[in-house]
Amino acid sequence: xxxxxxxxxxxxxxxxxxxxxxxxxxxxxxxxxxxxxxxxxxxxxxxxxxxxxxxxxxxxxxxxxxxxxxxxxxxxxxxxxxxxxxxxxxxxxxxxxxxxxxxxxxxxxxxxxxxxxxxxxxxxxxxxxxxxxxxxxxxxxxxxxxxxxxxxxxxxxxxxxxxxxxxxxxxxxxxxxxxxxxxxx
Numbered sequence: 757x758x759x760x761x762x763x764x765x766x767x768x769x770x771x772x773x774x775x776x777x778x779x780x781x782x783x784x785x786x787x788x789x790x791x792x793x794x795x796x797x798x799x800x801x802x803x804x805x806x807x808x809x810x811x812x813x814x815x816x817x818x819x820x821x822x823x824x825x826x827x828x829x830x831x832x833x834x835x836x837x838x839x840x841x842x843x844x845x846x847x848x849x850x851x852x853x854x855x856x857x858x859x860x861x862x863x864x865x866x867x868x869x870x871x872x873x874x875x876x877x878x879x880x881x882x883x884x885x886x887x888x889x890x891x892x893x894x895x896x897x898x899x900x901x902x903x904x905x906x907x908x909x910x911x912x913x914x915x916x917x918x919x920x921x922x923x924x925x926x927x928x929x930x931x932x933x934x935x936x937x938x939x940x941x
Contacts, residue, residue: 758812759837760785760924761800761828763846763869765902766818775901777847777887777913778869779816784917785924786814798830807928813837817869825872832877839877843927844884845920846870847901851888854912856920858885858936883932885920887913 762782770776786793786803793801793816802815813835817827832842846867851857861881864871874880890909892900905913923939 757810757835757837758841758843758928759815759828759831759835760812760843760927761815761817761824761831761845763821763824763844763867764816765820766801766816770902772904773902774889774905775821775847777889778845780913781845781885781887781917781920781924782814782816785921788921788925789814798827798834800827800831802831810928812928821869823872824869825874825876828873829876839879839882842882843924843932844870844873844882845924846884846886847889848886849889849891849897849901851886851890853888853890853905853909854916855888856885856916856923856939857888858923858932858940859883860932860936883927885923887916887920 762778764776764779789805791803791805791814793803795802799819800815800817802813805812805814815831817824819827846869850865860883863880864874923935927935
């Protein structure tokens with residue numbers, strides 16, 4: 757069983773913000789799989805997808821970004837999922853818009869949702885897909901991440917979300933090292 761989690765903030769007011777890039781990629785994945793996130797437990801909305809006999813849980817924590825780890829750890833414990841079967845999708849201020857980076861492990865890079873997951877799991881050895889949202893140093897970081905994408909950025913991200921969804925589907929039955937070599941860029 758695998759758990760794929762997109763990070764973001766619940767609520768209509770945050771729906772299309774930069775900080776919700778993880779949620780937006782999960783939405784694209786769900787479109788491709790014809791999957792609805794129709795379950796609610798462990799402070800998350802999620803759906804369960806069957807792939808070649810395995811169950812794959814696709815989730816969006818409903819804890820708000822900074823407490824994402826609470827939902828992730830609860831789902832992992834409830835379903836008996838090992839950290840090696842977890843993939844987290846989140847925004848990254850340090851990458852330009854349109855850049856997708858896959859990593860096996862590392863620090864949170866200042867991303868507070870990822871930081872909370874690392875803290876609560878007690879390990880930074882977590883597979884992840886980072887979505888570049890750029891950074892505007894002239895704007896307070898909190899205001900920037902909670903702002904909407906420009907129309908130009910939305911066009912760029914449309915392709916990125918397709919590529920990210922393809923990478924996640926590829927990860928269903930391939931080692932994450934292979935996924936990284938195919939989709940990093």
